Amino acid sequence: xxxxxxxMVEGISDKVLVELLVKKLELNQxxxxxxxxxxxxxxxxxxxxxxxxxxxxxVLLKDLEEMDEANMAATVENALYSLEKVKGLTQLQxxxxxxxxxxxxxxxxxxDPNLKSLGIRRHTMESHLLRFIFDHPxxxxxxxxxxxxxxxxxxxNQILPIVxxxxxxxxxxKDVFQVLRGILGWTGGPRDWxxxxxxxxxxxSEPAFKMLCTRLKQAIVK
Amino acid sequence: MLTKLELENWRGIRKGVIxxxxxxxxxxxxxxxxxxxxxxxxLGLHPEATMKFLTNRRLRHGxxxxxxxxxxxxxxxxxxxxxxxxxxxxxxxxxxxxxEPSLEVKEFLQRGVNLLDxxxxxxxxxxxxxxxxLAQEQxxxxxxxxxxxxxxxxxxxxxxxxxxxxxxxPERLVVVLGExxxxxxxxxxxxxxxxxxxxILAAGLVMNWGLLLLEEPENHQHPxxxxxxxxxxxxxxxxxxxxxxxxxxxxxxxxxxxxxxxEAEFVGELKFFHLQLLSDGTLWVRKLDAPDxxxxxxxxxxxxxxxxxxxxxTAK
Numbered sequence: 001x002x003x004x005x006x007x008m009v010e011g012i013s014d015k016v017l018v019e020l021l022v023k024k025l026e027l028n029q030x031x032x033x034x035x036x037x038x039x040x041x042x043x044x045x046x047x048x049x050x051x052x053x054x055x056x057x058x059v060l061l062k063d064l065e066e067m068d069e070a071n072m073a074a075t076v077e078n079a080l081y082s083l084e085k086v087k088g089l090t091q092l093q094x095x096x097x098x099x100x101x102x103x104x105x106x107x108x109x110x111x112d113p114n115l116k117s118l119g120i121r122r123h124t125m126e127s128h129l130l131r132f133i134f135d136h137p138x139x140x141x142x143x144x145x146x147x148x149x150x151x152x153x154x155x156x157n158q159i160l161p162i163v164x165x166x167x168x169x170x171x172x173x174k175d176v177f178q179v180l181r182g183i184l185g186w187t188g189g190p191r192d193w194x195x196x197x198x199x200x201x202x203x204x205s206e207p208a209f210k211m212l213c214t215r216l217k218q219a220i221v222k
Numbered sequence: 223m224l225t226k227l228e229l230e231n232w233r234g235i236r237k238g239v240i241x242x243x244x245x246x247x248x249x250x251x252x253x254x255x256x257x258x259x260x261x262x263x264x265l266g267l268h269p270e271a272t273m274k275f276l277t278n279r280r281l282r283h284g285x286x287x288x289x290x291x292x293x294x295x296x297x298x299x300x301x302x303x304x305x306x307x308x309x310x311x312x313x314x315x316x317x318x319x320x321x322e323p324s325l326e327v328k329e330f331l332q333r334g335v336n337l338l339d340x341x342x343x344x345x346x347x348x349x350x351x352x353x354x355x356l357a358q359e360q361x362x363x364x365x366x367x368x369x370x371x372x373x374x375x376x377x378x379x380x381x382x383x384x385x386x387x388x389x390x391x392p393e394r395l396v397v398v399l400g401e402x403x404x405x406x407x408x409x410x411x412x413x414x415x416x417x418x419x420x421x422i423l424a425a426g427l428v429m430n431w432g433l434l435l436l437e438e439p440e441n442h443q444h445p446x447x448x449x450x451x452x453x454x455x456x457x458x459x460x461x462x463x464x465x466x467x468x469x470x471x472x473x474x475x476x477x478x479x480x481x482x483x484x485e486a487e488f489v490g491e492l493k494f495f496h497l498q499l500l501s502d503g504t505l506w507v508r509k510l511d512a513p514d515x516x517x518x519x520x521x522x523x524x525x526x527x528x529x530x531x532x533x534x535x536t537a538k
Contacts, residue, residue, distance in 0.1 A: 005531075
């Protein structure tokens with residue numbers, strides 16, 4: 001009997017991206033992506049509701065922000081301990097006494113030199129999108145005019161200091177991606193521009209998504 | 223209050239235990255997951271109700287219809303907490319065997335049981351219940367009419383039993399409507415949803431500390447009435463102490479009960495049970511408190527489809 005995993009993400013655009021990734025990985029029949037930010041207690045409330053499900057497979061994709069993976073793992077583990085004493089299987093995986101498993105997938109690319117050079121210190125799902133855009137400048141097409149920005153990273157390097165003067169600190173990948181989206185005139189919903197970005201892309205072989213995909217597969221494929 | 227139910231060879235269930243019942247219990251699950259069998263088992267505890275409902279509802283070929291195929295007898299065991307904890311076991315093997323219950327169980331069972339499903343529309347049940355509403359120490363028909371008006375937005379002034387519409391007509395229940403309709407209608411002329419709702423509400427009012435078993439009460443109900451009905455059921459459970467068991471396939475019904483219980487600060491007395499009948503006839507139940515179901519609702523997780531995410535470890 002195939003039991004679906006519950007993949008918890010922070011917001012709507014994260015949900016759209018992760019749904020696209022799992023579809024490309026052909027895992028969409030094996031999981032359901034939900035946003036935990038909409039609930040009062042966040043991912044802990046959802047986890048509690050699955051505690052008496054012995055085959056529950058919970059996957060949490062959480063923005064690293066300024067943390068590193070070890071810090072985030074410790075924070076999540078503490079939160080899980082508030083429900084019950086969990087058994088650590090790996091640094092990013094735990095098991096509840098019922099048998100339910102919990103997988104953490106930290107989101108963000110804190111070691112990426114290009115993102116560092118842009119002054120990005122807080123990492124979110126947009127870290128991966130920026131990395132992808134830098135690897136694929138051919139995707140940087142203005143929505144309305146069709147104009148191509150052939151070096152988005154240089155452009156951001158020029159623009160960000162100016163924007164920061166008015167709106168400091170602008171050190172989050174989310175905010176930087178918003179600036180780029182503004183330049184590109186990508187005004188529609190995330191489904192529009194994410195579909196456009198990732199069309200005909202093999203996400204598993206993209207450095208921007210490689211780790212996310214590997215960890216999603218490890219967590220969801222039993 | 224019924225706290226636990228253990229079934230063995232009961233209808234399609236070879237073995238199963240459900241515990242943790244609260245004042246309002248919502249049973250969900252796919253078709254053939256055992257929801258109705260649970261209601262039948264609770265009914266089977268009451269000798270009078272067995273004759274009144276269970277025989278009409280289930281028996282086509284005799285008592286063997288109630289026993290898991292190939293097994294000599296079925297067992298239904300319950301735990302009740304009336305004024306103290308007690309258990310009681312009933313056996314079925316060609317006929318009912320009901321050992322003499324303890325005093326607590328006896329008194330608990332005497333509080334009564336009513337099972338209502340779509341068939342209730344075609345039985346003279348409402349007439350009986352109406353008589354019971356009048357026969358109470360305090361007239362309950364007024365309260366009943368108030369509830370019916372609230373749920374369905376009607377203006378029923380009173381209900382009476384009379385020959386209608388002509389003196390030669392048979393005696394029947396007649397609903398007298400005030401402004402703006404200002405007319406009388408036979409209960410049979412009312413919509414199915416209103417009639418079923420009237421029956422459910424009357425059944426809930428005539429008992430105190432009894433068991434109200436509702437099979438898919440969403441049938442015939444408009445969503446607007448469903449919330450009103452849920453509100454009335456929560457109020458009845460609070461006022462009368464009746465324990466309510468609801469089977470449903472309807473998400474709006476679940477949401478209505480959640481909302482109504484939350485508004486009435488009765489959410490601690492609402493519990494949801496997802497039933498799965500495994501291929502070997504074992505009943506597997508995942509129970510969730512109302513706040514946890516609310517969390518799942520908030521993220522769009524439909525508890526009716528819980529089987530896609532949950533199962534016993536052995537079935538993995």
